[in-house]
Amino acid sequence: SQTIHQWPATLVQPVGSPLSLECTVEGTSNPNLYWYRQAAGRGLQLLFYSVGIGQISSEVPQNLSASRPQDRQFILSSKKLLLSDSGFYLCAWSVLGGLETQYFGPGTRLLVL
Amino acid sequence: AQTVTQSQPEMSVQEAETVTLSCTYDTSENNYYLFWYKQPPSRQMILVIRQEAYKQQNATENRFSVNFQKAAKSFSLKISDSQLGDTAMYFCALASGTYKYIFGTGTRLKVLA
Numbered sequence: 630s631q632t633i634h635q636w637p638a639t640l641v642q643p644v645g646s647p648l649s650l651e652c653t654v655e656g657t658s659n660p661n662l663y664w665y666r667q668a669a670g671r672g673l674q675l676l677f678y679s680v681g682i683g684q685i686s687s688e689v690p691q692n693l694s695a696s697r698p699q700d701r702q703f704i705l706s707s708k709k710l711l712l713s714d715s716g717f718y719l720c721a722w723s724v725l726g727g728l729e730t731q732y733f734g735p736g737t738r739l740l741v742l
Numbered sequence: 743a744q745t746v747t748q749s750q751p752e753m754s755v756q757e758a759e760t761v762t763l764s765c766t767y768d769t770s771e772n773n774y775y776l777f778w779y780k781q782p783p784s785r786q787m788i789l790v791i792r793q794e795a796y797k798q799q800n801a802t803e804n805r806f807s808v809n810f811q812k813a814a815k816s817f818s819l820k821i822s823d824s825q826l827g828d829t830a831m832y833f834c835a836l837a838s839g840t841y842k843y844i845f846g847t848g849t850r851l852k853v854l855a
């Protein structure tokens with residue numbers, strides 16, 4: 630069966646510090662991978678998606694970036710965090726293709742102070 | 743533009759009773775999928791049910807069923823025999839044409855003992 634991992638689970642960072650969140654998927658090959666952000670009490674906003682190694686599409690202009698160095702690894706980064714980057718970050722995967730069910734990881738709570 | 747609207751920010755239901763959560767959507771695509779996800783206090787997004795637009799039959803998963811009205815662009819979720827563990831945020835989501843899911847703003851459901 631497939632599993633998806635995210636770490637860290639919780640992160641408190643000062644404004645202006647760098648960020649690296651990691652997501653890995655087990656039990657499948659060539660997945661689509663996604664990064665979402667959820668602000669408190671709100672819905673999900675798609676940040677990035679990837680259909681293959683090194684292939685990243687950005688949905689929202691911001692100071693965040695994503696990379697996919699390996700088939701089942703997806704990394705969300707920032708060089709300098711802003712207060713507005715605080716939120717809950719969710720990674721998801723789906724079978725390669727367009728209209729496929731997305732399965733979510735446990736998420737990372739990020740608080741920027 | 744594609745939209746998903748959940749007009750009920752909060753709902754409550756007595757244990758063992760039935761509750762229906764509403765969702766309306768808009769898309770110009772003919773091929774699309776609709777989903778209901780549950781987000782318990784742990785905040786991990788869990789797939790509840792999926793409906794393919796080309797299927798006329800409403801999807802069911804144990805105590806969960808949908809009322810899919812394609813012409814009206816309505817996609818409601820019915821939870822029968824509500825249990826305390828059903829307490830969560832419920833999100834309606836639309837996938838059409840691309841890899842991008844459009845999520846509603848969610849309905850907070852509380853099951854009362």
